[in-house]
Amino acid sequence: MEATSVPHHKPKTGKKAALKKASAKAERKLRSLGLEQVSHPNVPKKEKKAVSGPLGMQRKIKASAEKEMLRAHLAVPDRTGGHEAPRVVVVMGPKGVGKSTIIRCLVKHYTKKKVGEIVGPITVASGGKKRLSFLEVDGELPSMIDAAKIADLVLLVIDVSFGFEMETFEFLNICSVHGMPRVIGVLTHLDKIREGKKMKKMKKHMKNRFTNEITQGAKLFCFSGLTVGGEYLKREVQNLARFISVTKFKIITWRNEHGYILVDRLEDKTEESKDDNFGRTVAFFGYLHGTYLRFPRGSNFKMHLPGVGDVTVDDVAQLPDPCPLPYKEDGSSRRRKLSDKERAIHAPMGEISGISYDQDAIYINLPNQTVRLTGNIQPESEGEVMIRDLQQIKSSIDEKLQSGKLEILRQSLVNENSHSEDLSNSTEFLEDDASDIDSQEGCKENSLKEISDNGSEDQLENDAERTRFGLGSKNENERIIGKWKVAKDDLQVDSRPRNLTKWIYDKRLHPDEVCLKDLSSFIPSGSMETDCSRFVVTSQCNLLKDPNLKKRFSNSELVEENEDHSYESSQDDFTDEVSEYSSNDDSDVNKETFSDLSSEDSSPDEDNEDAASADSQEERIMKKTEKKMQFDAAYDAGALDKMSSEEDMSFDEAWKLRLAERESKRKQKLANLDEESRQMMEGFPPGTYLRLQVKDIPEDFMRYFNPFSPLILGAVKIGEEQFCHIRARLKRHRWKKGLLKCSDPLIFSVGWRRFQSIPVYSSEDQNGRNRYLKYTPEHLHCDATFFGPRMALGTGVICFQRLDGPNTSNFRVAASGYISEVNGDFNIVKKLKLVGEPLKVFKNSAFIRGMFHSDLEVSKYLGAKIRTVSGIRGAIKKPLKSPPGAFRATFEDKILMSDIVFLRAWVKVFLESYCVDVQDRLCPPSSEIRHLMKTLRELRVVQQIPIPRNEDSEYRTIDERPEQRYFRPLYMPPSLQATLPFSSKPKLIPAKEKQRLSSLEKEMSAVMDPKERKEQKMFQMLNTIRNERNKKRKMANKARLEVKRKEMEREEAERQQRIDERRKRRYTLRGAAKKRQKIID
């Protein structure tokens, strides 16, 4: 094909042509002026140079560095134990959007099992070393809050045919406060939109809004429709599963520090005989998530059960994993696909493959047509296996009970774990639970016994104290040593074990006994009673003769070697060594340590340097050469390279390296320990399946248990049981209707807890004063101070006015923020103005009344600053005898009788100590939550009390004006005026003076010459003409406007008439129609 080159056609008309013409013209003009061409939007720019100027480069570097810094986050040590615990996938959405279907499809995808109703969490093995727990959450606020606290991944289900709903946004808001998990959006009900174009538009809109709400690039899935079986398309489910499997989960600070259990099964373990209303004993089962669960000894510790409150955990036990990870730790299995056997599922609350768990029984449900329970056929489902096991049982439980030793579940578990011995044999001085009076009694007895046992030792301590200066009288010491020998004989088998931990923590042994077991020649001097931790050397001790002692001093070798040499020579070496060490890292500490002493760090005999012998010098040279060789070898091996590269590392990298190092050290140490001591040291690791027995749970909990909302048991960190005043930085949500009122109760969700408290809002002034605010400000943060359990600084806070209540179209999140400070007491102040009026005015002092009620009150305010409205300042001096509450005050100037005097003071606002757990789990579902305070408004509505009206606060017309007051003008004596600088001198001439001057002018007559007179006359005439013309024009204008106004009025009247007629007609027609309708009806 022939290539024809047609020249580009230049535009001759239109916008472009005009622009080009203009630019060409401008260029020509510039050229004619001898100037360079300036850049024009339409003229192509010159090519950029390869090397831009120094400033440009600087700017570029700065910008990129800033970008990097914005992105940088300091690595956080991961204490969640990797993938051990199942990840919680929360499927959230309002009612009827298709949450259950998604879970069903996903579970079927992972395990090939069908699930009926989604009750409680469902745990499945999703990969070789991964497990997922699915949780369905609807729009109920309490379940949304709890779910947000534990979610690792959120599947936000959105019905496209309906659009976004308020619950979705509320949930996202709650999530962002409690630690934002990963979020994937799922659009359902796409098949309801028939039109292709509309669907496309809708999808785009959804995607836009979704990415705006979460983050750019947030993943959104579209489920195009249902199959005949009522499931989503297999391909789409597979895609979603694939996306879940590659999700990298975030480390969320709260969960990195708190262990928690997502309860998937619970049992009421209360004894039958007990019919107490309060105090059910319930066993909770679930995987441990978050971080390690460690608790103080004595095994009674607190955990938080959201919706109930803090509960005391009675017993903790590790159970075999019901849904084990398919691949073992060693990672020997490298297959890509899981076999059907490995696809484990665990959902004890719901019914899966025929097994359902009840409170105290397990039901096996087998469809008749699928199973045959006779014959030797390989059983298929789990339920079938169980039935077959039952078939093979030869003796009944009763028989077994009679014959064998019964192993109750709990005891066996305790035996498996650690403290059983300690618990049974406890002769403890310390008892954790003061609330349990019985146990205290027992403990007291024990400690009494202990004291009698250890009486001799107490005496021992006292004696030791007394005889401290005599270095222990011989008799005493012999007695002690004798005692120790007896103790030693007792434990001859393992008299000196390597690991002392058991001794130390054995509470049967008194600390002194432990000490004596371990010691030979020393006795403790400071007794525990006096808080002293010291040893004293006894006469038996031959410390000074100990040959090892000399080795503990830095120049001891030299002393031994050069015994015949002079003392000074060793001295010299010593200083050398010091200088060597001073290059160490610790050297600055060394120097500081003695900085308080004088500067004589070096030895007093330093001037004897010359006395150093020749052979010691040789030695030194030898040492140096040796060191040089060592250095060379290291250099060749590249060890130094590595060192330098470590120095080159950025802070972030170095920090990560350090964290990894610490982690490996910890792992190494724990790997060497046996199971018991490992658990003692680090607690239960995340991922273990635990059974927690909790006592004293209100009966209503079991009665109203709702398996559809997530149940959590969160660990309460040490210090979080303490109650104090908390200050949070809070902002009302912009979608919340109305302001939040100070001292109205508000429900807070912080950490695991949800509680109601009374916040006091305040803002900090420039001078650090915390000023009371009546309402939360609009679009601004403010401080809210409330009473509650202590939490770590920076923990997210989200507030609601109600968690229950009717469905509302309003946004339910009231405010959100973070904890900024805790304190025993906060000083929030409110302005107070005390107003008084003069009783009598003297020159600069006056008697003021009406400000206080009594002398006592006045005397509290002696010296306080007061002020009149006009700004005259003063101070309170002394109370008057009568009338009560009046006082003498002095001012900087004379005040008027009509002045109002006021005192501006700040009063501290009282902070209520009110905090109540929101116990929504103790109420029937979707009913009002009990024991919560109502706001003033709600109370008024309930009791039908109108808002009180203060007459004085109402607006009214003012009929009578206040009396007009005349003040004498300010008189400034001329002598004072003369001394003032010009800037302060009065510049305006008073009217009187002006008058005097003008009258003077009048008296003077001006004589004009003829030319001037002529000019004057001319001006006068011209002015007359102008004035006359203006007058005429004004008259004409007036007449014209009058005519126009009349015209307008006429037109308006006509229009109105037309409108009236039309209306009349319309109403008649409508009336007639209505009449007709009535007749028909």
Next chain:
Amino acid sequence: MAIRVYRRVNFRYRLLLAIFTGKQIVFDFSEEAHHSKLLKPNEISLLRLLDRITSGTQLQLDEAQRLITVQPGVLIGGNFTHHCSTCRGLTYYLEFLALLAPYCKRPLEVTLTGVTAHPLDTTVDTFQNVTISLLRKLGLGKDCSLKIKKRDSSSNGLGEVLFTCPIMLKALEPIEWKERQEIKRIRGVAYCSRIPPHIANQLIDNSRNILCEYLADIFIYSDWNPGGTDLPSVSLSLFAETSNGFVLGTDCSWKGKDWNEEILSSVSQEATQAILLQAIENSVVDTNHQLFICLWMALSSADLSTVELGRLTPCTIQLLRDIQDFMGVAFQIERGSKNNFPSVLCSCIGMEYRNENRRRY
């Protein structure tokens, strides 16, 4: 959940644990021997001090003063003066403050008046040289200091010290202090009052005579207070510094009516023998500071801390038990590897205690 403790042991440290964990503690002294059923003056003074540096602390005494309930509040620190009871030395209070100060809301700057050298406690010199160096090692920097303004060991309590300590913003890094090296120098302070000044020199000489055999770099300062006290008193504090920067301190002080040569020699001998005892043990801190280290390890971040200590005293053992009861932190204690030099290796995973009392902006 209150913790109830019986018997008067480790009063200070149990109080400290209660403060750190925010738990209510009940001291039940009803089963004590008759004479010690009541609160001692020093304990009362300590509780007052606690009230000063905290906000919202609730103290409750039953009528017989045998049941003391303490609900600790929030540590606020600040700037104040406190008159300590003369029953115990100033270090009794200072040690208490030193452990709390880094976790206060504001930096602590406190003037304490009382007894600077007391037979039951270490001297302020030891605190200044050993405890402060330990605090600095934790990363508190030079702002942490002790100034001895006036020395006095009489029951008038005219001694005065100024203790300043900044606050810590993060959790303590895991502590790994092991393998102490040999001692490279010894410093010391000998102090006497209402006794001729040459007595201090005599103390120094006595001590030097023993120590010279092992080390050359010894320097002991003397300080003398001519009067103003009711009874003659002497004290000798020795600090040994190892090549890798650990400082061990021991001391001995005496106060009485009649002094004689024998008493002086026993004071110097005891202090010197104690430092030798510290030397032979393979510990990174002296016996008195075992408690400090154990507490810091329990408070440090949730990684492995390992510290080599000497033989554990009953006090330390009791503290370790209390730490487990209050905080749930359990230690692993093994014997050190070097047989000639007795030591134990203590390791634990800390509870990651952060300064939650400070303000966050």
